[in-house]
Every structure is written in C-alpha cells, then in structure tokens.
Amino acid sequence: MNTPNPEFFYPNRMGRILLLAMEEILGDAALTTVLNLAGEQRQFESLPPLTQALEFPFSTVSRLQFALEELYGPRGGRGLSLRIGRACFLGGLREFGTHLGVADAAFRLLPLQTKLKMGASAFSGLFNKISDQRVRLEETSSQILWHIERCPLCWERHAEAPVCHLAVGLLQESLYWVSGGKLFHVEEIACHARGDTDCAILIEKNPLGG
Ligand SMILES: [Zn+2]
Numbered sequence: 281m282n283t284p285n286p287e288f289f290y291p292n293r294m295g296r297i298l299l300l301a302m303e304e305i306l307g308d309a310a311l312t313t314v315l316n317l318a319g320e321q322r323q324f325e326s327l328p329p330l331t332q333a334l335e336f337p338f339s340t341v342s343r344l345q346f347a348l349e350e351l352y353g354p355r356g357g358r359g360l361s362l363r364i365g366r367a368c369f370l371g372g373l374r375e376f377g378t379h380l381g382v383a384d385a386a387f388r389l390l391p392l393q394t395k396l397k398m399g400a401s402a403f404s405g406l407f408n409k410i411s412d413q414r415v416r417l418e419e420t421s422s423q424i425l426w427h428i429e430r431c432p433l434c435w436e437r438h439a440e441a442p443v444c445h446l447a448v449g450l451l452q453e454s455l456y457w458v459s460g461g462k463l464f465h466v467e468e469i470a471c472h473a474r475g476d477t478d479c480a481i482l483i484e485k486n487p488l489g490g
Contacts, residue, residue, distance in 0.1 A: 288338045288412035288430060292328040293375060295336025299327055301367035302344070305360060310351075318347040330375075332410060342435035345446065358445045365449020369457065372450075376406060382458060392459055396485055399458045400424055416478075426451060426481040434473035442471035444479045451481055462487035 290298075303311050315321040320340055328336055349357035377383035380402045387395065397419070404415035404426070413432055418425040426447070433444040448466050455464045465484040470476035 288432070288435070289334035290336040290338070290341065290411045290413070290432060292331045292333050292335050294372075294411060295328040295340070296330060297368055297371040297375060298336075298341065298344070298364075299324060301364045301371050304367050305363045314344060314347045314351060317351055318343040320344065334412060338412065338430075338432035338435040341432035342437055345433055345443065346437060349443070361445035362449035362452070365446035365451075366453035368446065369450050369453035373457070380406060388460070392462075392487075393485060395458050396424065396455070396483075399454065400426070400483075403454060422485055424483040424485060426483060428472075428479040428481070431472055431479040434471055434479060437473040439471065439473040441474065442468035442479070443473050444468055444471055444481075447479070447481055451483060455483065459487060464488060 299311075302314065306314065312321065315324055318340070320343060323340070345357075345361060348360050351357070352360060373380075373383070380399075381387060382395075382399050382402060387398070390398070400417055404417055407413045407415045412430060414429040416427040416429055418427060428444065428447060431444060431447075433446055437443060445468070448468055452464070452466045455466065456462065464487050465482075467482050468479065469482045470478065470480040472479050
C-alpha cells in the first residue's frame with residue numbers, strides 16, 4: 281500500500297491509549313500480528329510518549345482497524361473493535377478525566393439527562409481541542425447524534441457498511457460510566473467509508489430497560 285503523507289493526527293497520548301487498549305484486549309502476540317499486518321510494526325517498537333504532540337497519524341488508526349477485520353473477519357474484527365473502544369474510554373478517563381470534569385463528585389450527583397448532555401459536550405470538546413478529529417453534536421428530545429466530521433477510524437477507507445465500531449464501543453462505555461452502570465442503544469448509522477457525508481453515531485438518551 282502506498283503511504284501518502286498523512287495530514288491529520290491524534291496526539292501521541294491518544295495513540296498510546298489506543299495501543300494499550302489493543303494490547304489489553306488482544307494480548308501481546310496478536311497485537312504484534314495486527315501491527316505487522318497493518319505495516320506499522322517498526323513504528324511502534326515502543327509506545328508513543330505521553331505528549332500532546334500531534335504525531336499519531338489518522339492513516340495508522342485506520343490501518344489498525346482494517347487489519348483487525350482482515351485477521352478476524354468482519355464480525356470478529358467488529359467485536360474486538362467494540363471491546364477496544366471500551367478499553368480506550370477507561371484508559372482515556374485515567375488520562376483526561378480531570379480535564380473533562382466528569383470525574384468530580386458534583387458531576388455524579390446531577391440528573392442523568394444533564395450528565396449525558398454535559399458529558400457529550402465535554403468529550404466532543406476534548407477531541408476537537410487536542411486532536412485533528414472533529415466531532416459535532418446534534419440533539420433531539422430522545423437522541424444524541426455524535427457526528428465525526430473528520431474520522432480517523434475509517435480514514436481513506438471504502439466499505440459497504442459502517443466500520444467505525446471502536447467509536448461505538450467508546451461511547452457505550454462512556455455512557456455506562458456516566459450513568460452509573462446503565463446500557464444504551466448506540467449504533468453507527470452513517471459512515472464516511474460508505475460514501476456518507478460523515479460518520480454518525482446514534483445514541484438513544486433513555487437507557488435500555490427503563
Ligand atoms: Zn468513520
């Protein structure tokens with residue numbers, strides 16, 4: 281595969297969170313296989329440093345997702361990406377929780393719908409502020425649409441169906457955490473890789489089962 285100069289990046293510390301989450305879910309051996317398949321093994325002989333420098337390319341994020349699908353098939357790859365997304369949220373919370381304001385005791389006491397609104401706003405703001413990923417929120421009375429307008433997960437990919445499963449897992453875990461253990465319907469309903477304008481993740485604001 282040709283590697284044109286990537287134009288957009290995550291900060292190193294987000295790339296580090298992603299690789300640590302992949303290591304946690306896949307284990308060392310499978311992570312090495314995925315890195316090899318993605319053509320990224322030499323670049324990540326050691327983890328990216330804990331810095332804000334924008335040096336982790338979107339093309340790398342996308343290739344790692346694609347390699348998971350190639351190695352485990354679309355279904356297996358999807359399941360792993362969802363789990364890696366959940367692990368990324370927990371890793372991100374350790375890194376960025378204090379910036380987000382969602383780890384405070386006062387936040388935990390707010391009504392659920394207020395927490396969802398404030399959490400989505402803070403979380404999208406973090407991506408917009410420290411990475412080249414762009415997230416725009418759209419809200420109705422019952423749903424939040426998380427639009428990824430510049431998406432690293434499917435960067436330069438073409439696919440028949442949505443492929444940004446990691447974002448779904450990430451949001452599922454964030455909702456679980458913010459709500460104190462509730463489950464929500466979260467689904468990718470549009471994907472740039474499929475020819476849609478942007479990647480859109482639909483979140484139902486009322487938890488499943490009440
Ligand atoms: Zn995408």
